[in-house]
Amino acid sequence: MADSLPSPQPTEPPAGLPVSCQCGNITLTTPTPSPMGMSYCHCTTCRKQSGSAFGASVYFPTDLVFPLPRDLEAKLAVFEHPTDSGGTMRCFFCPKCGVRIFNAAVLADGRTMREMVAFKAGAIEEGWLDWKGLGKEHVFTRSAVIELAEGWVCYETMPGEGPAVVVKGEKGERG
Ligand SMILES: [Zn+2]
Numbered sequence: 001m002a003d004s005l006p007s008p009q010p011t012e013p014p015a016g017l018p019v020s021c022q023c024g025n026i027t028l029t030t031p032t033p034s035p036m037g038m039s040y041c042h043c044t045t046c047r048k049q050s051g052s053a054f055g056a057s058v059y060f061p062t063d064l065v066f067p068l069p070r071d072l073e074a075k076l077a078v079f080e081h082p083t084d085s086g087g088t089m090r091c092f093f094c095p096k097c098g099v100r101i102f103n104a105a106v107l108a109d110g111r112t113m114r115e116m117v118a119f120k121a122g123a124i125e126e127g128w129l130d131w132k133g134l135g136k137e138h139v140f141t142r143s144a145v146i147e148l149a150e151g152w153v154c155y156e157t158m159p160g161e162g163p164a165v166v167v168k169g170e171k172g173e174r175g
């Protein structure tokens with residue numbers, strides 16, 4: 001007789017999205033299954049950090065992420081750099097494989113945290129993130145090094161600091 005199949009799991013909504021680094025040292029779950037938003041960032045910092053043309057981030061409420069569970073905090077390494085607005089970006093990464101997991105900004109007062117934590121979208125396990133549904137916004141496109149593709153919603157810098165421009169392809173222009 002073949003082993004009996006495992007009984008089906010109850011269909012409860014997942015508590016959050018599973019996240020891991022490249023080596024498996026860091027594993028965690030996002031605080032909710034649905035990010036507040038997502039963006040692709042073409043700034044020079046994200047390019048350097050990702051080692052690629054742009055970064056991809058999904059956002060979750062800071063007060064659901066912090067304070068970090070103690071065992072997670074003990075495993076993560078932190079790299080800090082100043083932000084343009086006089087605060088500090090705290091960048092949490094795996095010290096074994098170097099993969100960035102999330103960034104949390106402390107404002108210029110040195111105490112208050114920015115309301116959203118940016119998780120690196122590619123650290124979320126395959127199949128869990130709605131990339132096509134969420135990934136419409138491109139920010140800091142003034143420093144983009146690749147051609148902006150048709151349909152992308154682009155901001156020169158950040159939303160709120162200028163209009164969104166939807167990239168039109170040649171087909172669109174010809175009507
Ligand atoms: Zn790792």
Ligand SMILES: [Zn+2]
Pocket residue numbers: 041042043044045046047055140
């Ligand atoms: Zn950026």
